[in-house]
Amino acid sequence: MSIYKSSIKLISQIFFVIIFFSTLHAKNLDKFNEGEDISDYFIGILLLNDNQYKESSKFLKKLNGLEKSYSNYSSKYLLSLINSGKFNEAYNFSKKLEKKKLNNFESDLIIGVYYLKNQKYDLASKYFLKIKNNKSKFVINNFVSSSLLNWVHFINLDFNDAEKKIKAIDSKFENLKNIQNVFLHCFYKTKYTESSFENLTSNEKIDFSRYNYFYATYLTNVGKVSKAKKIINSSLELYPRNLLLNQYKLDLQNDTYKTNFNCQNISHIVAEIFYISANALSSQYIYKSSNFYLNLSKYLNDNFHSFDTLLAENFYKIENYKKAKRIYKEIGKKGKVFLWYAAKQNAKILIKENKKEKALKDLTNAYNQLPEKSIYEKFDYARFLKNNDQFEESVKFYTEIINNINIEHPLYPQVKDGRGVSYERLGKWDKAEKDLLSSLEASPDQAYVINYLAYSWIEKGVKIEKSLKMLEKANDLKSNDPFITDSLGWALFKLGRYNESKKYLQSAIKLMPGDPIINDHYGDVLWKNGNKIQARYYWKNTLNLDDVEDDMKDKIKNKLILGL
Structure with a gap:
């Protein structure tokens, strides 16, 4: 897989070079009259595209003057500088x-942000107006420019005029408009500030739980600490995994809370607008631009560690584990909740780096150092143990959790599923079956639990008709999932319905061509449908795949000789 990804990256880079030279006018080649200049430019751009910002900026910096002949150079250099924290x-x-x-x-935005932080709002307005008037081809940039211009104008407007500007925001940004409306009331200290926060966070369709944190910080800033505690506690009942809320709860309990967001500070509000934009870009895999906005957020409010969690996540997703680990190390210094979160994330990275033993050791140490273990922290640790083949240990922790919660607890189905899987891997099927059924009794629409139980029955040669019906339900819940599609095809195979089975197994192998079990199943169904040459091809292919167990290899070698 790594070779495949490297090949794709190399092809993309070569394609980029061809496009660049095909679009650069001959008169602009003067700056590239030396091989070293060409080398510096392309190394800088390729490093930037590979999200290695600090290294990229070093090479691009050498080409001082290129901005006169190639405008894209300026934008790329500025991206590399901002994303390097410079x-x-x-x-x-x-x-x-x-x-x-x-x-x-980029340059007008950066200058405007500089003046904004230094409270020179008239100067900031001048640059934000420039970027608004020069419409960008990216929708998110246009939203940012309009929002920034609005907020620097609010300094000189009364509430009614400011509210009109918020209401004029395009309806396609309805959620972002609602967030800004809450900040507007908070900024102007209107009597509707608290009700505005409550209206936003009570939305049942959209998760605005993050803004309970901002609500709580507002309440503490105005001296309503008791109410802030109530808001945090009630929000955690609905969103028990929220990092900001959990850490702030501890800070309030220990009287160690600090004000790292103030809705009377325009820089803090704009930093949150940048964060929202960065989050949207990250969800679309546009990590370079996401990091650009995140670093602007950090410049405007460098004490707000929530920005770092998304930044680290972006680096994790682009497989820059070294940078991600460095950020998680800093996040871990922000409090007990963030320390445990950072430890979990670092363990995930170590697993990716094939350092399983170190991951287990480090997370175990981090867990043991927790002064108090909540149900959720215990569950995280049990799941990590289960996912890394420590089944006996995971069962102990899952059992502790089950003994302390009831069937109504939101974790109950997951804990029963986790322990059931661990029991199955330990060969304790009676206990496993009981737990998996219990999980589905508590929450019937868990597609993957249905799949695990039904596939286990199929492999044991029992309840195959029932398994088929269950897998049809799972397929409706999670269509185009390769594992569920494979299980459905395998159930049909076991029932002798080979033509129908082939259709599903063929879909499964298209969805996940590198999975050995799916390849083996597809080879079997091809054989049963009379396609013996093709069957042997897929069996042979299975032997060349990663993570093929020795028992499976022996069975396939027999099939290559004897068939089915």
Whole structure:
């Protein structure tokens, strides 16, 4: 898989070089009259595209003057600087571009943000107006420019005029409009501030739990600490995994809370707008731009560690584990809740790096150092043990949890499922079956639990008709899932319905061509449908795949000789 990804990356980079030279005018080649210049530019751009920002900025910095002939250079250099945390350097380069009348979206935004942080709102407004008037081809950039211009204007507007501007925001940004409306009431200290927060966070369709944190910080800032505690506690009943809320609860209990967000501070509000934009970009896998907005957020409010959680997550997703680990280390210093979160994330990275023993050791140490273990922390640890083949140990922790919760607890189905899987892997099927059925009794629409139980029955040659009906339900709940599709096809195979089975197993192998079990099943159904040459091809292919157990290899070798 890594070779495949490297090949795709190399092809993309070559394609980029071809496109660049095909679009660069001959008169712009003067800066590239030396091989070293060409090398610096392309290394810088390729490093930027690989999200290695600090290294990228070093190479791009060498090409001072290229901005005169190639405008994209300026944008890319500014991205590399901001994403390296070099805001002042980015600001100086942006002012240089302005003097040469070579400014662009990024440079005007950076200068505007600089003036905003320094409370020079009239100057900030000048630059935010520029980026608003120069419409971007990216919708998110246009939303940002309009929002920023609004907020720097609010300094000189009364509430009614400011509210009109919020109401004028495009309806396609309805959720973002609602968030800004709450901040508007908070900023102007209106009597509707608290009810505005409550209306936003009570929305049953959208998860606005993050804004209970902002509500609580507002309440503590105005001296209503008792009410802030109630808001945090009631929110955690609905969203027990929320990092911000859990840490703030501890801080309030220990009287160690700090104000790292103030809705009377426009820089803090704009930082949150940048964060929202970064989150949207991250969800679309546009990590470079997401990190750009996150670093602007951090510049405007460098004490708010929530920004770092998304930044680290972005680096994790692009497989820059070294950078992700460095950020998680800093996050872990922000409190007990963040320490446990960072330990879990670092363990995930170690697993990715094939350092399973170290991951188990480090997370076990982190768990043992927790002064108090909540149900959720215990569940996290039990699940980690189960996912890393420590089944005996995981059963102990799952059992402790089950003994302390009832069937109505939101974790109950997951705990029963986790212990059931551990029992099955330990060869204790009676206990496993009982737990899996109990999990489904508490929450009947768990597609993967249905699949695990039904597939186990099929492999044991029991309840196959019932398994088929269950898997049809699971397939309705999670269509196009390769494992469920495979199980459904395998149930049909066991019932002798080979034509129908082939259809599902063929879909499964298209969805996950590298899975050995799916390849083996597909080879079996091909054989039963008379396609013996193709069957042997898939059996042979299975032997070349990763993670094929020795028992499966022996069975396939026999099938290659004797068939079915």
